[in-house]
Amino acid sequence: MNNRAGALILVLLFHLLHSSEARQPNVVFVLADDYGYNDIGYHGSEIKTPTLDELAAGGVKLENYYVQPICTPTRSQLMSGRYQIHTGLQHGIIWPEQPNGLPLNSPTLADKMKESGYSTHMVGKWHLGFYKKEYLPWNRGFDTYFGYLTGSEDYYTHLREFGASSKFYLDLHNERGPVKNESGHYSAHLFTQKAIDVINSHKDSKPLFLYMAYQSVHGPLQVPDKYLKQYEHIEDETRRTYADNGGKPIKGGNNFPLRGEKGTLWDGGLHGVGFVAGGALSRERSGKVTTALIHVSDWYPTLVRLAGGHFNGCLPLDGVDQWDTISKGSPSKRLMLLHNIDPLYKKSGAPLYADKxxxxxxxxxxxxSYKLITGDPGPGKWTPPPSTQNQQYNTSLYFCEEPSDVKNVWLFNITADPTEHHDLSEERPQVVRIMLDLLSKMNATSVPVRYPPFDPKSNPALHGNIWGPWE
Structure with missing residues (x-):
């Protein structure tokens, strides 16, 4: 996120569950940033991911798994188990200069895991607010923390620009304060080592919960030169760097054959890559693939149940417990999924119905199986990987004119048409009306949007040249 226009984010989410002999399994949850649907080896990518492929092959692949098209909302739903419309984070991300954060009125996932007897740790990207000390990760359920609080920064210097000032300030912290001695240490390597240190120092007296939120492969595209050599055959420089370092094509990611990209409401901006692996799964589930509908908010109740916890003190959850679906192949309890309702996003066209x-x-x-989109969903192109464009694909099929400003309703059968080629909104108006009624009911439960103006007091120059709380 090195500029305002590049602030939107697509998340790859995968996680590993490692059981211990105790009833409560150790949990390592790994989240990679800006990772596209076509950026993992087992989806046929030219990018080789043998370790991830092996782990996924021994676990359960989640092939109908959804996240949010941008960063803060995905992380907020993971940590709260609640839709954006119920936390006020419906619009955009939390910018470093904004006095904003994931609301404090409900316990985080880390709070509940800690309450269940877990030792809780986080490494990597927070991006859920830090303008007050109460919003810092080590005050939101994590025993230890090592990482950065904003949305992006330099992989080596760990500096983040303040607005458009061309002045950069440190954003690297642990639970004891700023970390000033890691300049030059590439963040993927640094965070990996910190996660290994957490695991190696863990005491068996408690089960472990580790949330590992990599900076990779979010922009800026930076990678050690030694890793570029294995992808010299990829002609596109951005894609070549990304392969080592998503879904944002101009930043090297790729979602093909899905439509759209990071920041859009097409499936290319929402359909994540995910898998579960580890000893908490039975041998019978090894190598399985589930097409059950699963959402990022589902991890909250799933992991709390797995930890033997309870939901006392929680506000009503939108996530559903998916452990039986993952571990036994049971049907998903989730029949509906709200991607988002954003009242602050610019409106598009006129309302289709006066009473809907x-x-x-x-x-x-x-x-x-049906997906309804209203308003302006964002760019809706299908983009083959840069290294294969005009070689394997019929580009007339995948490149089309963008919808006009007049059209603002689309309906797809995602099961039959996962690439969103066939709009059914005119063929099946009754389905559209039913789903618009469902949107109305969901919208009636929304809380006001939290999107405050930038606060000049956030300037790190006023706080020792370090990003951190200012109120």
Missing amino acids: FDTSIRAAMRSG
């Missing part, structure tokens, strides 16, 4: 949800508002949801 306003279709000029940017929103999207799933009900069974």
Whole structure:
């Protein structure tokens, strides 16, 4: 995220569960940033990911798994188990200069794991607010923390620009304060070593919960030169760097054959890559693939249940417990999924019906196999990987004119048409009306959007040249 226009984020999410002999399994949850659907080896990518492929092959692949198209909302739903419309984070991300954060009115996933007897640790990217000390990760359920609080920074210097000032300030912290001695240490290597240190120092008296949120492969595209050599055959320089270092094509990621990209409501901005592996799964589940509908908010109740915890003190959850679906192959308890309703996003076109949800508002949801999109979903192109464009694919099929400003309703059967080629909104108006009613009911439960103006007091120059709380 090295500029305002590049602030949107697609998340690859995968996680590893390692059991211990105790009833409560150790949990290592790994989240990679800006990772596209076509950026993992087992989806046919030219990028080789043998370790991830091996882990996924021995676990359960989640092939109907959804996250949010940008960063803060995905992380907020992971940590709260609640939709954006119920936390006020419906619009955009939390910028470093904003006095904003994941609301304090409900315990985080880390809080609940700690309450269940876990030792809780986080390494990597927070991006859930830090303008007050109460919002810092070590005050939100994590015993230890090592990482950065903003949304992006230099991989080597760990500096982040303040606005458009061309002045950069340190954003690297642990639970004891700023970390000033790691300049030059590439963040992927640094965070990996810190995670290994957490595991090696863990005492068996408690089960372990480690949340590992990599900076990779988010922009800026930076990678040690030695890793570029194995991808010399990729002609596109951005893609070649990304391969080592998503879904954001101009930043090297790729979602093909899905439509759209990071920041959009097409499946290329929402459909994540995920798998579960480890000893908490039975041997019978090794190598399985599930197409059950699973959402990032589901990890909250799934992991709390797995930890033997309870939901006392929680506000109503939107996530559902998916452990039986993952570990036994049971049908998913999730039949519907709200992608988002964003009332602050610029409206598009006129409402389709006077007595239904306003279709000029940017929103999207799933009900069974159907997906409805309203408003302006963002760029809807299909983009083959740069190294293979015009070689393997019929580009006339995958490159099309963008929708006009007048159209603001799309309906797809994602099961039959996962690449969103066939809009059914005119063929099946009754389905559209039913889903618009569902959107109206969900919208009625929304809380006001939290998107405050930038605060000049956030300037790190006023706080020892370090990003951190200012209130």
